[in-house]
Amino acid sequence: MADLYKNPQALDEAVAAAHRIEEDKQTIWFENEDIQVADEPYLLPLLQESFACWRKDSDEQATAVDGQFVLFDLNGNVIGSAGTLDINRQAEFLAAARQAAVVTMTSEAATEDRQTLEATAVPVLTRSDRRPFCVLVYVTDFLIGSQAKSVAQLSALHFRTCFYRRFEQLYIKDLLLQQKRTDKEASRRDALFLAAKRLYDQFDVTSVLSEMLSSLEQLYPNSVAQLYLSQDHVNGDTRVKPLVFKNAAHDLVAKSFLEGKLVTEQDRDGTKRLAVPMTGKQATYGVLCLTVNESSWDDADLPAFVLLADTAGTAFENAKLYEQSNLLINELRLINELTKRLNQSLKLKEIFKFASAELLSIFEADYCCVLQLNKEKNQFVVMASNIPAMSSEHFSPEYGFCGIVHRTKEPLIISDYWHTRVVNSKLMDNTGARSLIATPILVDSEVVGVIMVAHKSANFFSYDNYKLLQVMSTHIGLAITNASLHAEVRRMVITDNLTGLHARHYLNEQIQSRQRKDPLGALILVDIDHFKQINDTFGHQVGDQILVQVSSIIRSSIRQGDIAARWGGEELAVYLPGIRSEQAYRIAERIRTHVEAETQPVVTVSCGVSEWTFENEKISVESLFYRADMALYEAKNNGRNRIYIGQAN
Numbered sequence: 300m301a302d303l304y305k306n307p308q309a310l311d312e313a314v315a316a317a318h319r320i321e322e323d324k325q326t327i328w329f330e331n332e333d334i335q336v337a338d339e340p341y342l343l344p345l346l347q348e349s350f351a352c353w354r355k356d357s358d359e360q361a362t363a364v365d366g367q368f369v370l371f372d373l374n375g376n377v378i379g380s381a382g383t384l385d386i387n388r389q390a391e392f393l394a395a396a397r398q399a400a401v402v403t404m405t406s407e408a409a410t411e412d413r414q415t416l417e418a419t420a421v422p423v424l425t426r427s428d429r430r431p432f433c434v435l436v437y438v439t440d441f442l443i444g445s446q447a448k449s450v451a452q453l454s455a456l457h458f459r460t461c462f463y464r465r466f467e468q469l470y471i472k473d474l475l476l477q478q479k480r481t482d483k484e485a486s487r488r489d490a491l492f493l494a495a496k497r498l499y500d501q502f503d504v505t506s507v508l509s510e511m512l513s514s515l516e517q518l519y520p521n522s523v524a525q526l527y528l529s530q531d532h533v534n535g536d537t538r539v540k541p542l543v544f545k546n547a548a549h550d551l552v553a554k555s556f557l558e559g560k561l562v563t564e565q566d567r568d569g570t571k572r573l574a575v576p577m578t579g580k581q582a583t584y585g586v587l588c589l590t591v592n593e594s595s596w597d598d599a600d601l602p603a604f605v606l607l608a609d610t611a612g613t614a615f616e617n618a619k620l621y622e623q624s625n626l627l628i629n630e631l632r633l634i635n636e637l638t639k640r641l642n643q644s645l646k647l648k649e650i651f652k653f654a655s656a657e658l659l660s661i662f663e664a665d666y667c668c669v670l671q672l673n674k675e676k677n678q679f680v681v682m683a684s685n686i687p688a689m690s691s692e693h694f695s696p697e698y699g700f701c702g703i704v705h706r707t708k709e710p711l712i713i714s715d716y717w718h719t720r721v722v723n724s725k726l727m728d729n730t731g732a733r734s735l736i737a738t739p740i741l742v743d744s745e746v747v748g749v750i751m752v753a754h755k756s757a758n759f760f761s762y763d764n765y766k767l768l769q770v771m772s773t774h775i776g777l778a779i780t781n782a783s784l785h786a787e788v789r790r791m792v793i794t795d796n797l798t799g800l801h802a803r804h805y806l807n808e809q810i811q812s813r814q815r816k817d818p819l820g821a822l823i824l825v826d827i828d829h830f831k832q833i834n835d836t837f838g839h840q841v842g843d844q845i846l847v848q849v850s851s852i853i854r855s856s857i858r859q860g861d862i863a864a865r866w867g868g869e870e871l872a873v874y875l876p877g878i879r880s881e882q883a884y885r886i887a888e889r890i891r892t893h894v895e896a897e898t899q900p901v902v903t904v905s906c907g908v909s910e911w912t913f914e915n916e917k918i919s920v921e922s923l924f925y926r927a928d929m930a931l932y933e934a935k936n937n938g939r940n941r942i943y944i945g946q947a948n
Contacts, residue, residue, distance in 0.1 A: 357457065495610045555575060556586045672746060827849060860876060
């Protein structure tokens, strides 16, 4: 370059050659890319770097000897300078350069002659619209005007080349960075797609949570992921924890859950924590928390993190709904089977026993008690239990947990009886049980019984168990009601309304049944003497009272297993299983004596007794009644108020 300064013609030819190179350069794919007006506020670093490159490419020895180059931005600020200034003339050189730069804002090139200094300013133009974006000024006291102008133009072209070379490097670097981000985003989209597919393929809640945490590890290998669930869920993964609200204002996880949005915080050591709600279509089920070092985190990853949390929330919701639907189907199947089995029996004892056994199996419980409220005695009686010591136990309606259920008419659940002893409970104390669910058996909104299911472990029963027992108690209550109604109807069918004794057909059925399995038995026919005269004298109402009095005496004179019935009109009958005629005679005598002594008005009775044994040739109900009837007829013919024993033919 020093030779060019000494040869003006060569200098002009170099400038012309530079212009031709600029005009004839080959077209490349990014040649139309250029700085825009919006880029001008950010040009300073690029101009500084370009000026440094230009200085490196230039012959600094020549510039140091021949003058000073100063680069200005469009606001007149100095970007950089090159050359050796006389320290005493530094201000003079800079003033000349600034003046030339100001002048050139309106012209392509300007020369300022300031005493012995020659300052030539050349605007550096954009390559697309030929718009100036900076000014290069050459200040010298060595060259004449035309030569200084050529040096300035040549240097400006050289600087422009350096600038656009640097600009293209940055442009290509930006494109490569953009491509890298695009590739990374595409890779992340593929990973998210596969993660979403794997999540939606799961129908088990535990599998969904495990798959989500595994996907996070793959997407963010240098991070620690944790999930805080707002719902009760047993999961062996230590990364899955319950969501606890201790200090919502300062707790990142609680804040994210309550505000329903992404929340971030950064520690002094550079650790970054991000919390995003795991939300489905119906609710927010928890918070996904990611702990990562800031140096390995890119904020561009945030959308993927949020999207994964949303996807996991929907997948979790679907799995939960699937789980609940299966649970509901199983519950309906259990209820249907229980109802069908309950309705197969119309005996209360069988229903209580079956219900107790089924509840133990369904809830995998250790203990079960089914109690019925005896309204006459006003106490709860244990009707069925797998605890022998509790069989036939009875309790006050105010005692223990059955008392709470009776008073509130609501079910209850106890997580740990040992730590929350609300009341004393014989069931819990005697068995050492800790968990309990109990529910009333309601009939027409009245408590008729209580079901209690217990387990030795604390927190054993879930809320779903609590609800299921409540539903099952309704069906057990219906079965008890049906059995009670059936028993009442049967009692009415086999019972005489006036006397309260059994009906004749029931007596015949029982005798017939006994004759098939017992070795012997006896029958007493009781007839009230002169009953027609009593009706005629005192009226039928008094006659009915006499029948009731005699029936009551008969009931008090026989055993619990004996069967008393109204045989017809004023005739009553008593069947005595396993008794011979001699014993039957004594019982008949006791009845006769009490009737004569206790009735008002006083009446007497005549009795006929007969027996059967397995040795009899003819064993039948008819023959037994015939012999007793003949004996009764004989007692009446022989003066009444006496007892005769019928003889076998």
